[in-house]
Each structure stands twice: as C-alpha cells, then as structure tokens.
Amino acid sequence: MQVDEKFASEWEEFLSTVYGKKIARLKSMFPKVRSILIDYSDVEKWNTELADALLSSPDEMLAAANEALEKCGVEKEYGHEPHVRITNLPDTNLLIQDIGAAHIDKMIRVEGVVTKRAETKPKVKIAIYKCSNCGATYKIAITKSTKPMSICEVCKKKINFSEEESYFIDVQMAEIQELLERLRGGAPASHIPLMIEDDLVNTINPGDNIIVTAVLRIKPPQKGKNENVYAKYLDVVSIEKMQKDFEQLEVTEEEEIEIKKLSKDPNILKRIAESIAHGIYGHGMIKQAIALQLFGGTRNKVLPGGAPIRSDIHLLLIGDPGAAKSRMLQYVSDVAPKSVYVSGKSISGVGLTASAERDELGDGGWVLKAGALVLASGGIAAIDEFDKIDDKERAALHEAMEMQSVSVAKAGIVARFKTKTSIIAAANPKYGRFNPNQYPAEQFNIPPTILSRFDLIFPIFDVLDEQKDREMAKHILNFHANGEESIKDDSIIDKELLRKYIAYARKNIFPKLTKDAMDRISEYYVEMRKMGKKEGSVPITARQIEGLIRLTEASAKARLSNFAEIEDAERAIKLFDYALKQIALDSSTGKLDIDIIATGQPKARTEKFAIMLNVIKQLSEKYDMIDVEDIKDALKEYDIDGREAERILDQLAEKGEIYKPKHGFIKLLDRR
Numbered sequence: 001m002q003v004d005e006k007f008a009s010e011w012e013e014f015l016s017t018v019y020g021k022k023i024a025r026l027k028s029m030f031p032k033v034r035s036i037l038i039d040y041s042d043v044e045k046w047n048t049e050l051a052d053a054l055l056s057s058p059d060e061m062l063a064a065a066n067e068a069l070e071k072c073g074v075e076k077e078y079g080h081e082p083h084v085r086i087t088n089l090p091d092t093n094l095l096i097q098d099i100g101a102a103h104i105d106k107m108i109r110v111e112g113v114v115t116k117r118a119e120t121k122p123k124v125k126i127a128i129y130k131c132s133n134c135g136a137t138y139k140i141a142i143t144k145s146t147k148p149m150s151i152c153e154v155c156k157k158k159i160n161f162s163e164e165e166s167y168f169i170d171v172q173m174a175e176i177q178e179l180l181e182r183l184r185g186g187a188p189a190s191h192i193p194l195m196i197e198d199d200l201v202n203t204i205n206p207g208d209n210i211i212v213t214a215v216l217r218i219k220p221p222q223k224g225k226n227e228n229v230y231a232k233y234l235d236v237v238s239i240e241k242m243q244k245d246f247e248q249l250e251v252t253e254e255e256e257i258e259i260k261k262l263s264k265d266p267n268i269l270k271r272i273a274e275s276i277a278h279g280i281y282g283h284g285m286i287k288q289a290i291a292l293q294l295f296g297g298t299r300n301k302v303l304p305g306g307a308p309i310r311s312d313i314h315l316l317l318i319g320d321p322g323a324a325k326s327r328m329l330q331y332v333s334d335v336a337p338k339s340v341y342v343s344g345k346s347i348s349g350v351g352l353t354a355s356a357e358r359d360e361l362g363d364g365g366w367v368l369k370a371g372a373l374v375l376a377s378g379g380i381a382a383i384d385e386f387d388k389i390d391d392k393e394r395a396a397l398h399e400a401m402e403m404q405s406v407s408v409a410k411a412g413i414v415a416r417f418k419t420k421t422s423i424i425a426a427a428n429p430k431y432g433r434f435n436p437n438q439y440p441a442e443q444f445n446i447p448p449t450i451l452s453r454f455d456l457i458f459p460i461f462d463v464l465d466e467q468k469d470r471e472m473a474k475h476i477l478n479f480h481a482n483g484e485e486s487i488k489d490d491s492i493i494d495k496e497l498l499r500k501y502i503a504y505a506r507k508n509i510f511p512k513l514t515k516d517a518m519d520r521i522s523e524y525y526v527e528m529r530k531m532g533k534k535e536g537s538v539p540i541t542a543r544q545i546e547g548l549i550r551l552t553e554a555s556a557k558a559r560l561s562n563f564a565e566i567e568d569a570e571r572a573i574k575l576f577d578y579a580l581k582q583i584a585l586d587s588s589t590g591k592l593d594i595d596i597i598a599t600g601q602p603k604a605r606t607e608k609f610a611i612m613l614n615v616i617k618q619l620s621e622k623y624d625m626i627d628v629e630d631i632k633d634a635l636k637e638y639d640i641d642g643r644e645a646e647r648i649l650d651q652l653a654e655k656g657e658i659y660k661p662k663h664g665f666i667k668l669l670d671r672r
Contacts, residue, residue, distance in 0.1 A: 007050065007053065007061060007064040008062070008064040008067050008068050008071075009068075010047060010050055011050070011061075011064050011065045011067075011068035011069075011070060011084075012068035012071050013147070014043065014046050014068075015038075015065075015068055015072050015084075016046070016072050017070060017539070018042055019036065019042075019048060022036050022037075022071070022341070023036065023069070023072050023074060026074055026082065027073055027074055028161065030074060030080070030082060031080035031099075033199075033593075034080055034081070034082055034083060034198065034199045035082070035083040035084075035085045035199055035200075036069065036074075036082070036083070036084055037085050037087050037238065037426060038084055038085065038086050038087065039087055039088045039089065040054070040086055040088050040089050040090070041088055043086075053109050054086065054107060054183055055089075055106060056106060058105070058106065058107035058215045058237070059105065059215070061076045062086075062237070064550075065084035065147070065264065066081075066082065066083060066084055068084075069082050069083075069084055069205075070082065081198075083198065083199070084212075085237055085238040086213055086214060086237050086238060086364075087240055088240075089107065089109035090109070091109060092108075092109065094108060094109065094110050094670065095110075095178060095180060095190070096110055096176070096178045096190040096191065096192050097113055097190035099192060099216060099232065099234075103216040104216050104217075104232075105132065105215060105216065105217070106215065106216060107213065107214070107215050107237065108213075108214060108215075108234075109211060110176075110192075110211075110212050110214070110234070111179055111209070111210070111211050111212075111242065112176030112177055112178060112179060112192075112210065112212065112346070113176060113177050113179055113207065113208070113209050113210075113375055114174060114175070114176055114204050114205065114206050114208045114209075114210060114370070115176065115177045115191065115370055115375075116173075116174055116175035116206065116370075117172065117173075117174045117175075117204065117205065117206055118172060118173040118174065119172070120170045120171065120172045120201050121170070121171055121172070122168040122169070122171075123168060123169055123170070123171040123197070124166050124167070124168055124169045124171065124184050125141070125142055125168060125169050126139060126140070126141055126142065126166060126167035127139075127140045127142055127148070127149075127161060127166050128140075128161070128162040128165040128166045129159045129160065129161055129162065130159070130160055130162050131150045131152040131154065131155060131157060131159050131160070132157075132160060133152065133155050133157040134152060134154050134155040134157070136152055136153070136154045136155070136159075138153075138159070139646060146610075148161070149161075149442070150338060157395070157609065169197055169198045170197070170198060170201045171195065171196065171197050171201070172195075172196045172197075172201045172202065173193055173194065173196070174193070174194040174196060174204060175191050175192070175193050175194065175596075176191065176192060176194060176210065176212065177189045177190070177191050178190050178191075179209065189426070192232065192233065192234055193232075193233040193234070194212065194214070194233065194234050194236050195217070195233055195234065195235050195236060196236050196239075197219075197236070198545075200236060200238075200239055201245060202240060203239060204241075206370030206374055206375070206417065207370050207374045207375045207376075207377050207417070207418075208241060209241070209242040209338070210239050210240065210241055210242060211239070211240040211241075212234060212236055212238075212239055213236075213237045213238045213239075213240075214234035214235055214236045214237055215234070215235045215237065216232060216233075216234060216235075217231065217232070217233055217234070217235045218230040218231065218233075219232075220231050222384070235664050244265060251500050251503060251504050251507075255497075255500050255504075256504065259489055259496065259497075259500065259504050260560065260562070262493070262501060263501075263559060263560035267491075268558060268559060269288070269291065269493075269555065269558045269559070269571070271491050271492075271493055272291045272498065272501075273287040273288040273290075273291045273495065274287070274491060274492060275491075275492050275493040275495075275498055276290050276291055276328075276331060276335070283328070283460070284456070285575060285578050285579075286317065286328070286458050286460070287328075288331055288459065288571075288575060289313075289315055289456050289575055289579075290315065290424065291558065292313060292551055292554035292555060292558065292572075292575070293312075293313040293314075293315055293332075293422050293424060293554070294332070294335065294336065294379075294380075294422075294502050295502060295505055295506065295554040295555075295557040295558050296311050296312050296313060296422060296506060296550070296553075296554055296557070297310075297313065297337075297513055297549065297550035297551075297553040297554055298311055298510050298512070298553045299310070299311045299506075299510070307322060308403075308404070309546070310402065310403075310404055310546070310550075311550060311553075312331075312420060312421060312422040312423075312550075313406065313422055313455045313547075313550050313551065313554060314401060314423045314424070314425075314453060314454045314455050314511075315423070315424045315425070315454060315455065315456050315457075315458070316386070316425050316426075316427065316451070316454040316456070316457045317329075317424070317425070317426045317427070317458050317460060318426070318427045318428075318429070318457060318459050318460070319428075319429070319458075319459045319460030321428055324576035325384075325426035325460065326343075326384050326426060328424075329341065329382040329383075329384055329424055329426055330382070331424075331431065332380055332382055332424050333380060333382040334495075335495060335498065335499055336379045336380040336499075336525060337378040338376065338378050338379030338380075339376060339379045339381070339382065340373075340375050340376040340379075340380075340381050340382070341382045341384070342370045342372050342381070342382070342383055343383070343384035343385050351371050351372060352371045352372050352373055352383075352389075352396060352397065352400070353371045353373055353374065353396045353397075353400055353406040353408075353417075353419070370382065370417060371406075373397075373400050373406065373419040373421050373423075373483075374406060374417045374418070374419055374639055376419075376421045377417075377418050377419055377420050377421050378420055378421075379421065379422075380421065380422050380423075380424065381421045381422070381423050381424075382423075382424050382425075383423060383424070383425040383426070384425075384426050384428060385426070385427070385428070386425040386427040387427035387428060387430075387446055394446070394450060397450055397453075397504070398449060398450070398453070400419040401423060401450070401451055401453040402419075404418065404419050404420050405417065405418055405419060406419055412456050415596050423454075424456065425454075426495070427446060452543065455547040455550060455551065456547070456551075456575060456576065456579045457579055457582075458579055458582065459582050475526050478481050478588070479569050504560075505557045505558065505560055506557070509556070509557045509560055509561070509562060510562060511553045511556035511557055511561060511562055511563060511564040511568075512562065512563060512564065513549065513552065513553070513564045513569075514563050514564060514565055514566070516565065516566040516569075517552055517564045517565055517566050517568060517569040518569075520566050520569040520570065520573070521545065521549065521552065521569050521572075521573070524548070524569075524573050525544075525545055525548075528540040540580075544576070547576065548569070548572050548573065548576055549572075551571070551572035551576065552564045552568045552569045552571075552572040553568075555567075555568035555571045556568045557573060608638075608644070608648060608650070609648060609651075611635070611638050611640065612631075612640075612645070612648050612652065613652070613657065615631060615634045615635060616631065616658065616666070616668055617668065618634075619631065619634065620667075620668045624667070625661055625662075625665040625666070625667055626665060626668075627664065627665055628645075628646070628649065628664050628665065628666060629664070631645060631649070631666075632645050635638050650664060652667075656669060657669060
C-alpha cells in the first residue's frame with residue numbers, strides 16, 4: 001500500500017517522542033512480543049488531524065504507523081513483523097446490531113462476548129512466485145485487493161507459487177455477540193464475525209467479554225446467493241478484555257477504606273442479606289444463603305490427586321408460584337457484574353453448556369460455541385423455570401455443576417470449557433403448589449442426581465397467616481405508593497458499594513478453617529450420622545460436608561476475615577439445618593433422610609421397594625401370574641401393611657418393573 005510520507009514522518013515523530021520507552025522494550029523482546037499498544041487519546045493530544053485520519057482511513061494510517069515503527073529501529077525478521085495496535089477508541093456506545101454500510105473500511109470500537117472461536121490457519125502475507133520456464137521470480141505483498149498471479153509477465157507461461165519461500169501468518173476466525181445487558185427492549189442479540197491475525201490469535205476464549213477495535217470489512221456473497229448483498233466482518237486491530245468478573249472489579253483506595261469500615265459492623269452479614277432484593281418482603285434465610293453464594297468459598301483448592309475442589313455455591317428455590325423466586329434471581333443477576341439469566345423451555349442442553357456447529361465463518365468446518373454456563377464463568381448463572389428443561393438437556397449439567405467444566409466430543413472436536421459458575425435456579429411444582437407431604441422428586445421434573453448437586457434447596461410455601469398477610473400487603477402497597485422511599489433503611493447497603501464489597505472480598509480474602517470451626521462441622525456430621533444409624537435413615541453424607549465448608553468460608557469472607565471461625569460454622573449449619581428440615585424430612589417416619597434428595601426416595605421406602613421386588617421374584621418362580629393377596633400375606637413379616645403394599649405396587653407398575661395382566665394379579669416384567 002502506498003504510504004503518505006507526511007503521515008509516516010508524523011507517526012515516526014509521535015512514536016519516538018511519546019512511546020520511546022515502549023519501543024525500546026519492543027526492540028529487546030522482538031519477535032516474542034510483536035505489537036506496541038497505542039492509546040488513541042495520546043494520538044488525539046499529539047495531532048487531531050492524525051487521529052481523525054486514523055478513524056476515517058485506517059488502512060493508510062496503520063500502514064504509515066507500521067512503516068514508522070520500522071524507521072524507529074524495530075526491524076522485521078523473516079516470518080515476523082511488528083504491529084502498531086490502537087486501543088481506547090472513544091466509546092460511542094455502538095451496538096453490534098447497528099454496525100452497517102456507514103462503517104465500511106472505518107475504524108470502530110465495539111463491545112461483545114465471545115461465542116465462537118475457530119482453529120488457527122495460515123494466511124499468506126508475502127507471496128513468492130517462480131516461473132519454471134524463464135526463471136523469473138516475483139515477490140508480492142498480499143493486501144485485501146491483491147489477486148493471485150497465474151501468468152508470468154515475461155514469458156506469458158504458467159507461473160508457480162512457492163510455499164517454501166512465501167511468508168505466512170496465523171489467522172483465526174471468531175464471533176462476538178451483543179452483551180445482554182446492553183440490549184434494548186426485547187431485541188435479539190446480534191452477532192458479527194472477527195478476523196484475528198498474528199499475535200492476537202488464541203488470546204480470547206468463548207465466554208470472554210471484550211472490547212474490539214477493528215476495521216469493518218465486507219466480502220462478496222457466495223455463489224448462488226444474492227450477488228448484491230455482501231457479508232460483513234471485523235478485521236481486528238486490537239482486543240481488550242473487559243473487567244467483568246467480581247475479582248476484576250477495580251476498587252479505589254477510598255472505596256477500600258469504606259469497605260473495611262463496613263466489615264467492622266458486627267451485623268454485616270445480616271445487613272448484606274437485608275440489602276439483597278430488599279423490595280421483596282420476608283425470605284430472610286434464603287436471602288442469607290444468596291448473600292453467601294455471592295461471596296463463595298475459598299478458591300483454587302485441589303485434592304491430593306490434583307483434582308480441583310468446587311468453591312462456588314449452588315442454590316435451588318422450589319415452591320409455590322407468585323413467591324418472588326424470579327425476582328430474587330433477577331436481583332442476583334443484577335448484582336453480579338458477570339451474569340447470565342435464562343428461563344424455561346427456551347433453554348437447551350447445548351444452550352446451557354456448549355455445542356459444535358458448522359463453521360460459517362470459514363471453510364465450513366466445525367467450531368465450538370459457548371453456552372450460558374460458559375459465558376457466565378467467573379460470575380452467576382440464574383436459571384428460571386428450571387423444571388421446564390428437558391431431561392436429556394438437563395443431563396449436560398452434571399459435569400458443569402460439580403466438576404465446573406464442560407467436555408465436548410463432537411464432530412471430531414474434543415475440548416473442555418470452564419464453567420466456574422455459581423448457579424441459582426428456580427422451579428415450580430408439577431401440580432401448581434408445593435405439597436410438604438410429598439417428596440420433591442415426585443413434585444418436580446428434576447432428577448435426584450441434579451437435585452443432590454445443589455448445596456441448599458429452599459422450598460417456598462404460600463402459608464395462610466393473617467398477620468404475615470397484613471404485613472405483606474402493607475409492604476407491597478407502600479412500595480407502589482411511595483416507591484423506593486417506602487423501603488429506605490440506613491442498614492441497607494447501596495448496590496454499587498455492595499458489589500465492590502463482594503468483589504474486594506472475593507479478590508483479597510481466602511479464609512482457612514480454624515480448628516474450632518472444623519471440630520464443629522465434624523461434630524455436626526457425626527451427630528447427624530449417629531441419629532441416622534439409630535433411626536434407620538441417612539440424614540447427611542460426605543457431599544454435604546463440602547457444602548458446609550463452602551458456606552462457612554463464605555461467611556468468613558463476608559466479614560473480610562481470613563479465618564473461618566466457629567461462628568461461621570454455626571451460621572452454615574443453621575442454614576443447612578433449616579433447608580434440610582424443609583426438604584429432606586420423611587413425612588411417613590418424621591426422620592431426616594438425605595436419600596430423599598440423593599435418590600428421590602427415603603431410605604425406608606427404598607428398602608421396602610427392594611423387599612417387594614424380592615418377594616415378587618420368589619413368588620414368580622411358583623406362579624406365572626401372582627395374586628396380589630399372596631404378596632400382601634408375604635409382606636406381613638416385614639411390617640408392610642396392605643395399603644402400603646398396594647401403593648408400592650402402583651409405583652413399580654409406573655416404573656415399568658411389573659405390569660397387571662388382569663385385576664388382582666401382577667407379573668414381573670421380563671427384561672431379558
């Protein structure tokens with residue numbers, strides 16, 4: 001490309017004067033480091049004409065800047081060349097959906113989340129052509145408009161491209177999607193492809209929130225398509241990672257002083273809990289659990305074998321409609337700087353985790369596309385209408401929730417994504433309202449294997465209580481009449497300060513369990529197991545110990561303490577005990593039984609099922625069709641009465657273990 005000497009000399013003076021130290025560093029580290037980042041505001045301060053030309057004629061300006069960089073002493077090496085990369089363009093709030101014809105061949109800034117990233121491929125930068133007939137050699141710098149040579153200019157014979165002597169660089173296609181928080185109204189999230197070159201390759205991953213400085217390009221339509229309609233893509237100049245994770249939020253010195261002062265309040269955790277969705281009346285224990293979820297446990301712990309231990313806390317809210325479950329989810333999503341909110345039947349398994357798709361960005365191969373949990377990695381995923389997700393699609397959550405990764409093996413691609421995401425989900429009962437006399441697995445379309453991966457499960461009942469009903473009505477009416485003024489309280493922490501408080505704790509506080517806290521958790525576990533052994537139930541398992549540890553550490557983080565004390569363990573146990581008694585109480589025996597969550601049935605009922613199947617198998621050896629009365633008689637020695645026997649038989653029939661050939665008789669299903 002023809003470089004304007006005036007601009008080239010202006011760039012040379014600017015770079016040597018303003019960026020002399022950075023150029024010296026680039027010289028010493030080249031070719032390991034091949035780019036120098038130039039802040040657009042510095043160019044604007046130096047020469048507004050140069051800055052304006054950079055936006056309107058980026059190809060000419062970048063070529064002049066790169067030439068000036070070489071004149072400053074950063075010499076090319078074969079296979080490597082230095083780059084000037086522009087950052088910090090003025091934020092015009094340009095949305096991906098608004099990128100159009102007016103931006104063609106202009107330099108723009110756009111924000112988005114990476115949804116796809118294809119494989120790297122070689123692209124010719126300088127092509128060497130040799131004529132085998134006359135020996136002529138041609139060296140051609142490939143630009144956007146360069147066409148490949150086919151005929152020797154000397155002898156007019158066919159010419160050959162020399163791969164060995166040509167200069168290639170790496171290129172990679174990716175795709176970004178509009179940030180969900182920037183969408184207007186009900187607009188769908190727009191996408192645009194990215195073309196990434198050289199040292200920018202493999203610097204982004206699906207789920208990253210990035211700021212892209214790029215030049216908008218168009219490419220001709222494919223054969224058979226409308227020849228007047230061109231596709232668009234962004235030719236990337238620079239990429240900046242957006243600070244969206246909790247740990248990446250910047251906290252000023254003044255804010256740090258305020259945060260530390262706030263942490264000295266003995267009721268700080270209560271204040272944080274009350275500040276969560278303070279427009280919603282009641283639900284104190286649930287809000288406290290959500291507060292602990294936002295802090296999370298101590299990160300980066302691994303088992304002796306090297307396997308990571310989950311530090312994120314998962315919560316499930318189940319119960320009656322109209323109990324403000326969705327509003328709580330939306331509030332959590334709003335507080336977390338990085339979050340994804342999804343709902344209902346619109347969710348698919350690959351939409352939650354990851355998928356392999358045809359590469360429309362390149363040659364039609366396959367690329368991986370990130371789902372909601374990957375996009376929310378480092379933050380919170382709020383999943384509403386959790387029970388409406390199909391079973392096959394919900395199965396993809398097993399690995400994502402416990403191992404915090406998503407393994408993909410599709411279309412020849414084997415890869416793993418991180419899903420370091422806290423999940424808060426909400427579900428409604430199958431039959432409208434939650435029935436405390438029925439087991440959760442019978443009321444919700446959620447398999448026990450998924451239920452058991454939630455640290456805390458809270459049922460929400462719509463209880464008829466005159467006093468509470470009056471207070472609820474007063475709260476709602478006051479809010480509608482007076483807005484935020486009706487719920488103003490000095491104990492409520494401002495949302496922005498709360499966000500910074502949580503961010504500071506997650507970034508700087510890594511609590512360790514004290515001996516007293518460990519002893520208390522151990523004592524609680526042993527007591528519960530003793531009680532279970534005595535009563536013939538399993539009230540707690542080793543999985544719940546890890547949940548208690550996470551909650552204990554989160555409580556210490558909320559106090560900005562690097563030591564989890566006995567008071568933190570007591571708080572975790574109180575929360576766990578509350579949730580356990582609400583959800584894992586066997587109504588038939590009055591005993592706590594974690595099997596209600598882990599297997600969907602209490603241990604007592606599971607044992608009765610096993611006894612029933614054993615009796616049926618024994619009788620099937622004597623009779624082809626088994627009389628139900630004979631089964632009832634055989635079960636008397638196991639203290640199972642006739643009514644309960646009939647109920648178990650009905651459930652076995654529903655599960656397909658037996659069938660009823662005629663009234664009063666059953667047959668065991670032959671599974672050979």
